[in-house]
Amino acid sequence: MASHRRPSQSGLTQSARVTVLSAAAATAAAALAAPVASAAPHEPGASGKAKVDRLFEEAEKATEQYDKADEHAKELRDEVKHAQDGIARGQEKINRMRGALGAIAGAQYRSGGIDPALALLLSSNPNTYLDQAAALDRLSERQSGALQDLQHEQRRLAQQRAEAGRKLSELERSRTEVARHKRTVESKLAEARRTLNALPTADRASFDRASRSGRTELPPLSGSAPAASSRAAAAVMAARSAIGKPYIWGANGPSGFDCSxxxxxxxARAGVGLPRTSQEQRYAGHQVPLSEAKPGDLVAYRHDASHIAMYVGNGQVVHAPYPGAPVRYDPVGMMPVSSVTRV
Structure with missing residues (x-):
């Protein structure tokens, strides 16, 4: 019967095998110890600063959602006011129509409401009666038409009231959404401040300097392409005039701004109306390659366009970065560019 035992290793004595195993064990121990010995020294504030950056980014995204919800709420408030004004005008019109119908009914009542044949027999002047009867017929026709008009206006007013009710309900939902986004922004900013305050003094000072490192003086633009239009040039001048103004989330000037x-x-200073959010602004014109950017072009950042800036030439943009960093100039490549839009 064939044996299935594994043959012993040839060419190695017992002592040699012990030597090899000892060497292997020593090598493994050295390998396990190596990562600890060779690891880069930990930067105590690095993770904290990264968290602050992440929280500011999340707060900015929430700010854009707040801006969108707030803009929608403003539009709804205007629509509700317009609907309520229309309802008030419609009610006044109905009141006037009812008054006119009342006048017609009074005229008929004053005629006596006698059967026309009997009235003709009793009339001392048939011709006068016939004239009066014709006038009453016209009153009846007017009354019938006025009644139809009144019914139509009443139906229209009921529809207006129903639509206003729907708008009011939508406005309440929008207000709730605005409040929710506001709480999110405030929560992210509060957490960022707590994280920043917990950093060692040196790291906090380093982050503070870095957050204000953008230039407040326009770098040389020699050789830079001119603006794509006079409106774009005017917009660049307006943006430059805001340099140094604080970042205030949800604000669109003139004393403070968020990015969009x-x-x-x-x-707006150039006479051009833009949508409120950065996601909408990226589609407010036609997109061009970054290599063809001209002053006044809008540069959207990150895949979701949650940040936006204005190109001013020579590889520079002007923008409102985030809380604590005022409106400033920065390199166009400060973050991943998702699109460039020419308005």
Whole structure:
């Protein structure tokens, strides 16, 4: 019967095998110890600063959602006011129509309501009676038409009231959404402040300097392409005039701005209306390659366009970065660029 035992290793004595195993064990121990010995020294504030950056980014995204919800709420408030004004005008019209119908009914009542044949027999002047009867017929026709008009206006007013009721309900939902986004922004900013305050003094000072490292003086623009239009040039001048103004989330000037608020305000100074949020602003014109950017073009950042800036030439943008960092100039490549829009 064949044996299935594993043959012993040839060419190695017992002592040699012990030597090899001892060497292997020593090598493994050295390998396990190596990562600890060779690891880069930990930077105590690095993770904290990264968390602050992440929280500011999340707060900015929530701010854009707040801006969108707030803009929708403003539109709804205007629509509700318009609907309520229309209801008031409609009710006044119905009241006037009822008054006119009342006048017609009074005229008929004053005629006596006698059967026309009997009235003709009793009339001392048939011709006068016939004239009066014709006038009453016209009154009846007017009354019938006025009644139909009144019914139509009443139906229209009921529809207006129903629509206003729907708008009011939608406005309440929008207000709730605005409040929710506001709480999110405030929560993210509060957490960022707590994290920043917990950093060692040196790291906190380093982050503070870095958050204000953007230039407040426009770098040389020699050789830079001119603005794509006179409106774009005017928008650039407006944005430059905001340099140094504070970042205020949800604000669109003139004393403070968030990123999309600065773009909206700057182009408004040039007579151009832009949507409120950065996601909408990226589609407010036609997109061009970054290599063809001209002053006044809008540069959207991150895949979701949650941040936006204005190109001013020579590889520089002006923007409202985040809380604690005022409106400033920065390199166009400060973050991943998702699109460049020419308004």
């Amino acid at each position: 608020g600065l773009m909206q305000w700057s182009y």
